[in-house]
Structure formats: structure tokens, C-alpha cells
Amino acid sequence: MDTPIVEVKHLSHRYSVEWAIRDISFSIEKTGIMGLLGSNGAGKSTTMNIICGVLNQTEGDVAINGIDLRKNPVEAKKHIGFLPQKPPLHPDLTVDEYLVHCATLRRMESRSIRAAVERAKERCAIGHFSKRLIKNLSGGYQQRVGIAQAIVHSPQFVVMDEPTNGLDPNQIVEIRTLIKEIARDHSVLISTHILSEVQATCRDIRMIEHGRMVFSGSMDDFNNYVVPNTLTAVFAEPPAAEELARIEQVLRVDELSQGRFRIRFSGDETITERLVASSVENGWRLREITPERCSLDVIFAKLSGKLENDSDLRP
Known part of the structure; x- marks a missing residue:
């Protein structure tokens, strides 16, 4: 070499x-x-x-x-x-x-x-x-x-x-x-x-x-190391935030505007499959899913060990 x-x-x-x-x-x-x-x-x-x-x-x-x-x-x-x-x-x-x-x-x-x-x-x-x-x-x-x-x-x-x-x-x-x-x-x-x-x-x-x-x-x-930890989802027939929060791996749901939610989750990105399945089952008419990556400040903080929760980064 x-x-x-x-x-x-x-x-x-x-x-x-x-x-x-x-x-x-x-x-x-x-x-x-x-x-x-x-x-x-x-x-x-x-x-x-x-x-x-x-x-x-x-x-x-x-x-x-x-x-x-x-x-x-x-x-x-x-x-x-x-x-x-x-x-x-x-x-x-x-x-x-x-x-x-x-x-x-x-x-x-x-x-x-x-x-x-x-x-x-x-x-x-x-x-x-x-x-x-x-x-x-x-x-x-x-x-x-x-x-x-x-x-x-x-x-x-x-x-x-x-x-x-x-x-x-x-x-x-x-x-x-x-x-x-x-x-x-x-x-x-x-x-x-x-x-x-x-x-x-x-x-x-x-x-x-x-x-x-x-x-x-x-x-x-x-x-590959820095994976999404939140996503936004838009529904034509939106559910209550509490219904979204009951989906497996969902940690928190914030309603950003009528029909648009920010969803914080743990685990891998199979959360999108569960969202799609729940939308079809309940008639929420899912229109859009957009993963959101960590901000650079969060990446720096996590990589340098300043944050205890490591759920946004793969081990």
C-alpha cells in the first residue's frame, strides 16, 4: 500500500x-x-x-x-x-x-x-x-x-x-x-x-x-451513522395526535398545522411502514412523509457525548 x-x-x-x-x-x-x-x-x-x-x-x-x-x-x-x-x-x-x-x-x-x-x-x-x-x-x-x-x-x-x-x-x-x-x-x-x-x-x-x-x-x-429521528407527515383526513402517538416506536407527536404533524420516533425507519398501514386502515389519507435528519449542532453534541440520549445515532 x-x-x-x-x-x-x-x-x-x-x-x-x-x-x-x-x-x-x-x-x-x-x-x-x-x-x-x-x-x-x-x-x-x-x-x-x-x-x-x-x-x-x-x-x-x-x-x-x-x-x-x-x-x-x-x-x-x-x-x-x-x-x-x-x-x-x-x-x-x-x-x-x-x-x-x-x-x-x-x-x-x-x-x-x-x-x-x-x-x-x-x-x-x-x-x-x-x-x-x-x-x-x-x-x-x-x-x-x-x-x-x-x-x-x-x-x-x-x-x-x-x-x-x-x-x-x-x-x-x-x-x-x-x-x-x-x-x-x-x-x-x-x-x-x-x-x-x-x-x-x-x-x-x-x-x-x-x-x-x-x-x-x-x-x-x-x-449511514446519522439517521433520521423525526419525520413530518401530512394527512387529508388527519387523526388526533393521540392516535398517532399510540403507533409503535412513536415517542412524541406535535401538530404543526391542520393535517401536518412532526413525529419523533425511536428505532429504525420502519416507522414509515407502520404509518402507511395505520393510515390505510383508518382512512387518514396520508399524503406526504418527509424524514428529518439531526441538525449539525445535535450531531456534534451527541458525538462528543454531551447528550445522554443516543436514540438519534446508530451505536
Whole structure:
């Protein structure tokens, strides 16, 4: 099996007396997109900054392409591209001037810089803005320039912090498509607190809460792990809420409007079969059933053990 591009082992970091992260371990393969998910203050930025060599960890080890990041940071960082949440742009430079500057900072050989800049511009579809001042570009194209600087030196590993933050819906779709294209031959790590962002782009997910890893697996594993615990049902001839509450596995029934109910249940999703059968038997004329998944806040709380009732998550 190939060596992972990133190996993180028992990573911990302390600011003053408070531990920001504790005993974080994971690896990242050489292609594809991994999501680093967590609520604000969970420890994502600390983890990401350590992996990028911005911060020295208190404990643990990080290897980039087999190179110990602490022992040989210059060599390890050659394999890393980084897009911070706010792209480090120089607004008074043109796109070409800025990317040449970034390539120079990456210690690329002078004879290789021009070709590298052209490749990055083509990859990010910004070649027609080569001579445009960065401050005159839209937010979406400024984000593309930020991505171009992260890949100009052809790193094997690219880290992006909230890459679609502040973009409009069309720009979000375009940036997601670009990230997926980059991930065909690079490894990409996306740090975000937005679950839908991870679900839309990532193959694997690592979830951090209160500085500890609370979930590690594929996106399919995560979607199978988080199951619906409530549903809404609409009836043309609605029963009383008390009648619905007598159905097996129903825990609570709230009437939202005439004929529309929110039903909280335990167990698996065979509750829908019982609802349909009861509706047919009693002439309730069921029109619609819509499962509702847990909110992200509830998922974080349950995975980090803050809620005692685990009925919404599979064991």
C-alpha cells in the first residue's frame, strides 16, 4: 500500500494551560478530498495550522509524504499548498505579478516559474485576467486566484480553510467543481464548520469537537451513522395526535398545522411502514412523509457525548 501523503499521530497542542486538541490521529491518501469538520472553536484551525507547519505542536508527530514536519520543515512544506480562510492576496498586483511572487516564495527555480504560473491560471480558469489588478476581480475570481497560489508549485497536498465562505450560490458551485477537479491528482483537505459543504465535496470526513476526534470514516459511513429521528407527515383526513402517538416506536407527536404533524420516533425507519398501514386502515389519507435528519449542532453534541440520549445515532 502506498504511503499516505499525510500522517498525523497522537497530535496535541496546548495554549498556556488549555489544551486546544488532544490525541488527534489520522492519515490522508494521495488523492481525493477529506473534510475536517467541527464547530467554531473545536480545534480545526489548530490542527490545520500544525499540519501546514504554521504552528509547532506540543505533542505528537506529523509527516508530509514521509517527511517529519518538525525535523525537516522546509522539505516537508514543498509538498503543501495552503488557502487560508481569507486568501493572502495583494490587491494592487496583477494576477500574473502575484502568482510569480508566490512561486518565488515557494523557492521554485526561476526558469520553471512562468510555466507553473500558466498551468495554475489554466487550472483555475483565470488566464483571461492575467493583467487585471486583483482588487478589480469579483469575490469568486479572487478566490480562484487564492486557489491558484496554493497549487502554483504543484504540491501533492492542498489545504483549504472554508474555501466557499462569503461566495454567492453560483460561485460556490464553481469553486466546488474546481476543488473536485484539483483532487483528481492532488490530496485536498477542506476545513469547515458547514456539514453541507463536506457532504457536497468530500469522500472522507474527520470530525473534531472539544479538541478530540469524535468521528473518522467515509462520507457514506457518516451518512449511514446519522439517521433520521423525526419525520413530518401530512394527512387529508388527519387523526388526533393521540392516535398517532399510540403507533409503535412513536415517542412524541406535535401538530404543526391542520393535517401536518412532526413525529419523533425511536428505532429504525420502519416507522414509515407502520404509518402507511395505520393510515390505510383508518382512512387518514396520508399524503406526504418527509424524514428529518439531526441538525449539525445535535450531531456534534451527541458525538462528543454531551447528550445522554443516543436514540438519534446508530451505536
